[in-house]
Amino acid sequence: MALLEVRDLKVSFDTPDGAVRAVRGLSFDVEAGQTLAVVGESGSGKSVSTQTITGLTRGATVSGTAYFDGTDLITADQSTLRHLRGARIGMIFQDPLSSLHPHYRIGWQIVEMIRAHDSVISKKDARKRAAELLTLVGIPRATERIDDYPHQFSGGMRQRVMIAMAMALDPALLIADEPTTALDVTVQAQVLNVMRRLQQQFGTAIVLITHDLGVVAEMADEVVVMYAGTVMERAPRRDIFYRNHHPYTQGLLASLPTRSGERLTPIAGSPPSLISLPKGCPFASRCPHVFDKCRTEAPPLADIGPRHQSACWLPVQASEAIAS
Structure with a gap:
């Protein structure tokens, strides 16, 4: 059994004009240590599908199954999902400024996230862990910068902070939703290197949502190509690039x-x-x-x-x- 198994996932939203069928029968597997890239144009259902399996699409009509290490995420209650998110499933979103609270220091936010899932750890040890994580993702002078606010970091550094938060509890699965979209090419390469290094170190599975095929070529093992809410093609990376259909x-x-x-x-x-x-x-x-x-x-x-x-x-x- 794969770490994550999604079968016939369907997601729709009721609107005054009718039901928006955002995802229509999506199925895929992700093994431990593997990177699955989900690609397609904006509106193809990439982000909605991963947000749904982590319980972040409230108000949607959902069917299908999504088994993560034996637990069906679709039927799981909010308490179970809150326990899994952060601890076993890390998430990196496209815009780190919308995910980091502007009024709180970076270190405080990481410490609170760690202690929310580990009530035994002390604030001192959690802060030490936060500094180690910031160093691990390549932020210089981490012990000093841990007390900075999000606006004091560049876009690439903020994205690294998000990676550090996502990896804080060594999750088995990392969902990265357009993690390099707003970054220049140099910073993008640095962020991808951080993700790849952490994956090699911890054996983390990655679901990478992107429309950038250059990122796919560099990171993916398997690729799912989505269009209009459904899968058009699914294959290993080399087949997508050299034997596509x-x-x-x-x-x-x-x-x-x-x-x-x-x-x-x-x-x-x-x-x-x-x-x-x-x-x-x-x-x-x-x-x-x-x-x-x-x-x-x-x-x-x-x-x-x-x-x-x-x-x-x-x-x-x-x-x-x-x-x-």
Whole structure:
């Protein structure tokens, strides 16, 4: 049994215009020490799916299962989820300023988080642990900077503080939601190195939510490609980059900058409304290889190779010819 097993996760929100089907039948596994990247455009359901399995989408209609080390997170009560979040499941959000309280010192916030899950530890020992964590994630003069406020840190340093907080109790699973989006390339590389080093040291599993395929190439073992709330393709990293099948995956890769300076190739059109989804494949209106069946029947997520699945009616041989 994998550390995290998600099966047929569905999440919807009621609105005056109708139900928004944000996640539609998501399934994946994450093994201990493995990094799973979840990629896709904004609004594809990446963040909603991980927020749901940690109990952070109140008011949503949820079905499916998400077993973390034998506990179903979907049916777990709030007390169980509060115990797991922070202690066994660490979380890093996209904007550290929205996660760090601006009126409290960095060290105080880390100490309070540690003591919330470990009532035995003293404030002195928790503060010592906080300083060790800040040093571990590469913050210089940690024993001095532990008493600084969030606004006194740069964006990259604040993100490192969030990593330190997330790793404070050596969680088995780390969920990182767009952890490098607001950072420049140099700082981004430093943050990814910190995450990778901590993973190697503690054997932590990582679910990495991102739209940056460069980050995926550097960090991921397995990749889930999402579009319009559902999985388009799921495969090991090398297959996604070199033996991909789905036209949406190919479109994402074609939009990457190249060293040769060629013009970027954007994906034409816009994603469909999650309130009134099309009858067939959700990508049909934007797909350059669409044919009649795509508009009338939604393709299932089917095996096309070892640990490789794709939701597309396009034959594998035809897809390989297009990709080449």
